[in-house]
Amino acid sequence: MSTNVLVLSAGTRNKIIQYFKMALTDKSGKRIGNVIATDMSELAPSVYEADKFYKVPRMTADGYIDVILDICKKEKVTGVCSLIDPELSLLAEHNREFKDIGVTVIGSAYEICESCLDKWKMFCWLEEHHYNCAKTYIDKELFYKDLNEGKIQFPVFVKPVKGSASIAISKVHSREMLDALFSNTDSQLMIQEYLSGQEIGVDCYIDMLSKEVVSIFCKNKIVMRAGETDKAVSFKDDRLFQLVTQFVREFGFCGQIDIDIFEVDGKYYISEVNPRFGGGYPHAYECGVNHMELIVNNLNGIVNKPNIGRYAEGIYMMKYNEVMIKNGEQI
Numbered sequence: 001m002s003t004n005v006l007v008l009s010a011g012t013r014n015k016i017i018q019y020f021k022m023a024l025t026d027k028s029g030k031r032i033g034n035v036i037a038t039d040m041s042e043l044a045p046s047v048y049e050a051d052k053f054y055k056v057p058r059m060t061a062d063g064y065i066d067v068i069l070d071i072c073k074k075e076k077v078t079g080v081c082s083l084i085d086p087e088l089s090l091l092a093e094h095n096r097e098f099k100d101i102g103v104t105v106i107g108s109a110y111e112i113c114e115s116c117l118d119k120w121k122m123f124c125w126l127e128e129h130h131y132n133c134a135k136t137y138i139d140k141e142l143f144y145k146d147l148n149e150g151k152i153q154f155p156v157f158v159k160p161v162k163g164s165a166s167i168a169i170s171k172v173h174s175r176e177m178l179d180a181l182f183s184n185t186d187s188q189l190m191i192q193e194y195l196s197g198q199e200i201g202v203d204c205y206i207d208m209l210s211k212e213v214v215s216i217f218c219k220n221k222i223v224m225r226a227g228e229t230d231k232a233v234s235f236k237d238d239r240l241f242q243l244v245t246q247f248v249r250e251f252g253f254c255g256q257i258d259i260d261i262f263e264v265d266g267k268y269y270i271s272e273v274n275p276r277f278g279g280g281y282p283h284a285y286e287c288g289v290n291h292m293e294l295i296v297n298n299l300n301g302i303v304n305k306p307n308i309g310r311y312a313e314g315i316y317m318m319k320y321n322e323v324m325i326k327n328g329e330q331i
């Protein structure tokens with residue numbers, strides 16, 4: 001029986017599709033399953049890498065999930081994942097319906113996806129469970145009270161509670177600037193202690209069968225662009241592996257996740273989690289950290305053994321642009 005993987009909202013993530021296709025190819029070069037991609041646009045380049053493409057409505061449209069369930073039935077899909085944050089909760093919410101037709105949702109449970117979308121919820125959890133994290137306020141008056149009492153200082157970092165892709169983030173130096181930001185927005189903002197240190201990205205895989213952390217890849221971010229890591233270098237640290245393992249276990253993640261961490265004065269601060277393949281995952285893959293293979297194993301009922309830190313340090317990743325050309329008949 002073949003193992004077919006459905007990747008939703010594939011967008012510009014061509015490499016993710018290519019890597020899944022490779023994981024679904026046996027040693028003799030024979031394909032052992034298909035990769036099916038969806039997107040709401042036929043101009044999403046990654047869908048042309050897939051074995052099959054379905055153009056679907058926007059994920060917020062009525063009946064969207066039924067369209068996805070139909071594709072799963074038609075294509076005999078084994079596992080489904082999404083590459084965009086809001087869709088992770090949607091998949092988790094309908095986990096039962098997927099299960100009923102034999103499809104595994106590659107991702108974390110609903111409450112977990114929701115807690116990752118809401119940076120205030122994440123902060124409350126981290127604080128309650130005694131993990132180092134940036135002190136955070138959603139109440140501006142409470143922040144001013146602490147500021148007057150010397151418990152926090154400018155600069156601070158302001159970002160939307162439900163933000164993504166580094167949209168509407170600011171380093172704030174004064175009350176005037178803070179007040180202006182709060183009065184000029186419709187979205188809920190939060191004020192965070194400014195973390196001045198090395199930014200780190202962690203790609204982690206939690207076995208979907210054993211629920212154990214089986215793979216961790218750490219990179220120091222060198223340059224960020226449009227909310228994504230543009231240049232980075234791999235490193236290893238047992239202390240960080242232990243922290244990530246404990247955090248992931250306690251939070252209860254499942255499948256692929258991407259964690260943002262800061263290192264400030266030798267201490268690791270957990271910042272945020274995207275419970276999906278992050279934009280920087282190709283760095284891990286190209287260093288031999290193949291999470292697509294782990295997913296395919298899980299979909300075939302095989303439990304992966306922990307294999308943490310089996311990659312080289314000092315490997316650099318530099319992103320660059322590519323283009324795809326198609327004539328109108330191919331679209």
Ligand SMILES: Nc1ncnc2c1ncn2[C@@H]1O[C@H](COP(=O)(O)OP(=O)(O)O)[C@@H](O)[C@H]1O
Nearest residue numbers: 134157163164165166167192193194195260272
């Ligand atoms: N407390 C902070 N101090 C300094 N920089 C921060 C802080 N929080 C976030 N940043 C910077 O802003 C970027 C975006 O913030 P993040 O919380 O990761 O939101 P998202 O990626 O969902 O937009 C981070 O990658 C980091 O560069």
Ligand SMILES: [Mg+2]
Nearest residue numbers: 165166260272
């Ligand atoms: Mg982030």
